[in-house]
Amino acid sequence: MTERLTPKRNxxxxxxxxxxxxxxxxxxxxxxxxxxxxxxxxTGVGGCSDVQSSGYAFIGPIPVALLGVVGYIVLLALRLAxxxxxxxxxxxxxxxxxxxxxxxVLYSAYLTYLxxxxxxxxxxxxxxxxxxxxxxxxxxxxxxxxxxxx
Amino acid sequence: xxxxxxxxxxxxxxxxxxxxxxxxxGEANKPAVSGExxxxxxxxxxxxxxxxxxxxxxxxxxxxxGCSHCKxxxxxxxxxxxxxxxxxxxxxxxxxxxxxxxxxxVVAAAAVCAAEQNNYAQFNRTLFANQATLTTGNLASxxxxxxxxxxxxxxxxxxxxxxxxxxxxxxxxxxAGVNATPTFFINGEKIxxxxxxxxFSAKIEQALAGANP
Numbered sequence: 001m002t003e004r005l006t007p008k009r010n011x012x013x014x015x016x017x018x019x020x021x022x023x024x025x026x027x028x029x030x031x032x033x034x035x036x037x038x039x040x041x042x043t044g045v046g047g048c049s050d051v052q053s054s055g056y057a058f059i060g061p062i063p064v065a066l067l068g069v070v071g072y073i074v075l076l077a078l079r080l081a082x083x084x085x086x087x088x089x090x091x092x093x094x095x096x097x098x099x100x101x102x103x104x105v106l107y108s109a110y111l112t113y114l115x116x117x118x119x120x121x122x123x124x125x126x127x128x129x130x131x132x133x134x135x136x137x138x139x140x141x142x143x144x145x146x147x148x149x150x
Numbered sequence: 151x152x153x154x155x156x157x158x159x160x161x162x163x164x165x166x167x168x169x170x171x172x173x174x175x176g177e178a179n180k181p182a183v184s185g186e187x188x189x190x191x192x193x194x195x196x197x198x199x200x201x202x203x204x205x206x207x208x209x210x211x212x213x214x215x216g217c218s219h220c221k222x223x224x225x226x227x228x229x230x231x232x233x234x235x236x237x238x239x240x241x242x243x244x245x246x247x248x249x250x251x252x253x254x255x256v257v258a259a260a261a262v263c264a265a266e267q268n269n270y271a272q273f274n275r276t277l278f279a280n281q282a283t284l285t286t287g288n289l290a291s292x293x294x295x296x297x298x299x300x301x302x303x304x305x306x307x308x309x310x311x312x313x314x315x316x317x318x319x320x321x322x323x324x325x326a327g328v329n330a331t332p333t334f335f336i337n338g339e340k341i342x343x344x345x346x347x348x349x350f351s352a353k354i355e356q357a358l359a360g361a362n363p
Contacts, residue, residue, distance in 0.1 A: 056175060057291065058291070059171070059174045059175055067171075092156075095156070095157060095160055096160070099163065099164045102165075102168075106168040107168050110168070110171075110172050114175075
């Protein structure tokens with residue numbers, strides 16, 4: 001069984017996949033930096049090292065960026081599972097994606113607050129990830145609303 | 151199609167997860183070691199010290215950030231000396247910047263930068279507490295954890311002044327006869343090794359008796 005895609009839903013699915021993959025790439029890059037002595041490629045504002053080396057970049061031994069990688073992978077998995085499960089389970093996938101991306105967008109907002117007011121340095125890669133998560137959340141809302149009316 | 155209660159439950163769960171993550175992130179940044187707020191001052195020679203500057207007993211400390219016995223002293227014995235002797239005005243602790251290797255000299259240079267912000271003691275213990283994961287690349291992380299001004303810290307760490315200070319201090323230590331760590335001088339008497347607090351206490355009492363005959 002595969003998902004039947006209307007042109008609008010096809011656009012949504014494609015957008016979610018693209019944003020999800022971009023999110024995995026950005027969060028993976030930040031995770032690699034956390035696990036190595038490599039300095040992040042930083043253009044413009046240049047606070048990458050300050051943010052990435054701050055105590056807020058880790059929860060215990062776990063880099064916050066790794067949570068991002070996991071979050072984006074879960075979102076991609078939820079998207080790719082569409083149409084491959086029983087109709088009952090399938091109907092919960094848009095809501096699950098909405099829930100996961102809501103976690104992502106709220107936590108990203110908190111991390112952005114830390115950059116602005118606590119660490120007082122900006123990491124463009126982290127901001128990029130926050131923007132991607134916000135876009136994904138908007139797409140998840142659209143997707144969920146559309147699934148609700150069908 | 152999920153019902154409204156299910157939707158509300160998912161949103162509620164998402165908010166709970168975020169609250170948990172925020173609390174964990176904040177928790178991870180609580181200082182993990184003692185010494186919070188205990189400002190260290192600088193001797194005329196530029197070494198960080200704690201206690202009454204006219205205390206009858208001075209303990210000069212030479213530690214290397216790669217040395218496990220130095221970690222034992224910093225985390226176990228030093229706090230007891232602080233509580234029992236520094237707080238009572240009997241002892242002054244003076245830390246000397248020291249590093250056997252190029253890497254630990256870079257770490258010591260970071261400690262110079264913390265000392266300039268009068269936060270040597272807490273930073274020093276944070277570095278030792280995280281000795282297993284300490285690298286020259288994640289020094290700013292620990293600096294941030296103890297609340298140092300990161301702009302000033304990074305500027306200081308990048309300057310050659312802090313490294314030169316460590317190099318000079320290390321050379322002075324070698325000249326004073328330091329060839330193992332930790333090494334201490336209690337009113338000039340050399341002691342090697344992370345002795346238990348009881349042994350330090352005996353030496354301090356002896357020094358106090360000598361200082362107040």
